[in-house]
Amino acid sequence: MIRLSKSVVGKAEAEAVAHVIEDIGYLGMGATVGEFEHQLEQYIGGGRRAICVNSGTAALHLAVQAVTKPGDEVLVPSFTFVATYQAISAAGCKPVSCDIRPDTLTLDLEDAERRITPRTTAMMPVYYASNCCMVKDYQAFAAKHGLRLIEDAAHSFGCTYQGQKIGSMGDVVCFSFDGIKNITTGEGGAIFTADEEVIQKVSDARLLGVQKDSEKRYAGQRSWNFDVVEQGYRYHMSNIFAAIGQVQLSRFEEEFAPRRRYIAQRYCELLKDTPYVKLTSMDYEHDIVPHIFALQILGGKRPQLEQILKEHDIQYGIQYAPNHHLTFFHEDVELPVTDEVYSRIISLPMHPELSEDDIQLICKLINSL
Numbered sequence: 242m243i244r245l246s247k248s249v250v251g252k253a254e255a256e257a258v259a260h261v262i263e264d265i266g267y268l269g270m271g272a273t274v275g276e277f278e279h280q281l282e283q284y285i286g287g288g289r290r291a292i293c294v295n296s297g298t299a300a301l302h303l304a305v306q307a308v309t310k311p312g313d314e315v316l317v318p319s320f321t322f323v324a325t326y327q328a329i330s331a332a333g334c335k336p337v338s339c340d341i342r343p344d345t346l347t348l349d350l351e352d353a354e355r356r357i358t359p360r361t362t363a364m365m366p367v368y369y370a371s372n373c374c375m376v377k378d379y380q381a382f383a384a385k386h387g388l389r390l391i392e393d394a395a396h397s398f399g400c401t402y403q404g405q406k407i408g409s410m411g412d413v414v415c416f417s418f419d420g421i422k423n424i425t426t427g428e429g430g431a432i433f434t435a436d437e438e439v440i441q442k443v444s445d446a447r448l449l450g451v452q453k454d455s456e457k458r459y460a461g462q463r464s465w466n467f468d469v470v471e472q473g474y475r476y477h478m479s480n481i482f483a484a485i486g487q488v489q490l491s492r493f494e495e496e497f498a499p500r501r502r503y504i505a506q507r508y509c510e511l512l513k514d515t516p517y518v519k520l521t522s523m524d525y526e527h528d529i530v531p532h533i534f535a536l537q538i539l540g541g542k543r544p545q546l547e548q549i550l551k552e553h554d555i556q557y558g559i560q561y562a563p564n565h566h567l568t569f570f571h572e573d574v575e576l577p578v579t580d581e582v583y584s585r586i587i588s589l590p591m592h593p594e595l596s597e598d599d600i601q602l603i604c605k606l607i608n609s610l
């Protein structure tokens with residue numbers, strides 16, 4: 242079987258976990274989380290602080306809660322994983338479904354602009370398939386309309402824009418470290434920001450709202466006499482997750498990123514002349530470290546491809562079911578690009594252990610349609 246995605250973890254991660262269990266002896270949030278956050282801050286740069294939590298969804302939820310109030314509206318592309326929407330509604334806000342651009346498959350700012358109301362206070366663009374080429378456009382749009390900007394960068398860990406890391410230049414930027422992301426901590430996520438108020442709010446809210454508990458946890462202590470002023474959650478990261486993350490971060494630039502970039506470039510080379518394949522143009526050489534590789538199959542041929550991939554035991558993805566069609570988030574809006582892209586999109590296997598033979602077989606099958 243050729244897998245769609247996969248955790249690439251081994252002996253080094255196992256040893257790091259064993260070190261937490263056997264030597265440190267404390268599995269909850271302690272010094273290892275503090276060290277991992279520090280390493281992430283060094284890696285991402287831009288003077289941003291990193292606040293680690295136990296999922297990307299938790300990161301987004303805390304970010305929304307920190308910069309909005311219940312009842313606010315948040316502009317978001319419908320074409321995203323449901324986690325993006327759940328994070329907005331969990332904070333008591335309304336996700337306002339927007340269309341995507343056909344060339345980038347990310348938030349269409351002209352469409353978003355039409356959906357602004359007096360209750361719109363934030364926007365949450367999503368870097369679908371790691372495509373972060375519009376980061377500056379989002380910043381300009383947010384500034385123009387006085388909105389807070391929360392980047393859902395779950396797919397974009399390690400990506401850059403004009404030489405600067407995603408996460409280093411944003412208002413509030415959220416990553417996911419779930420089992421199959423560009424780096425994994427098993428499950429996990431992080432919020433990057435330079436906003437002192439947001440740093441304090443999300444640091445407290447991840448520890449049940451207990452004020453200023455993070456520093457104590459890093460020192461192996463905790464608060465006994467404390468106050469709570471806001472809704473909090475049990476969203477903090479554990480030392481075990483952070484130990485895995487430290488090893489993954491150390492492997493990322495030399496091992497994972499080049500392999501992911503290479504696989505995307507090979508797919509593009511082998512599929513660029515296929516008339517019924519529409520690729521999204523991205524700079525895999527410099528900027529983009531792809532988390533998924535999604536392409537559009539034109540001419541109604543996607544079901545045929547799905548059948549062939551199933552016959553060859555090759556996993557694929559249909560990412561993602563537009564949120565405005567889901568019962569819980571249903572909105573009666575016309576999002577023509579989203580609907581069209583959803584009918585054509587398919588994700589091909591993408592993980593650092595995919596072999597050249599796998600890539601060639603997959604492309605041969607696509608080209609034989």
Ligand SMILES: Cc1ncc(COP(=O)(O)O)c(C=O)c1O
Nearest residue numbers: 296297298322324395417418419
């Ligand atoms: C676009 C997007 N946003 C948010 C998330 C949520 O991340 P997590 O799975 O770590 O909660 C994901 C995860 O798959 C995602 O793909």
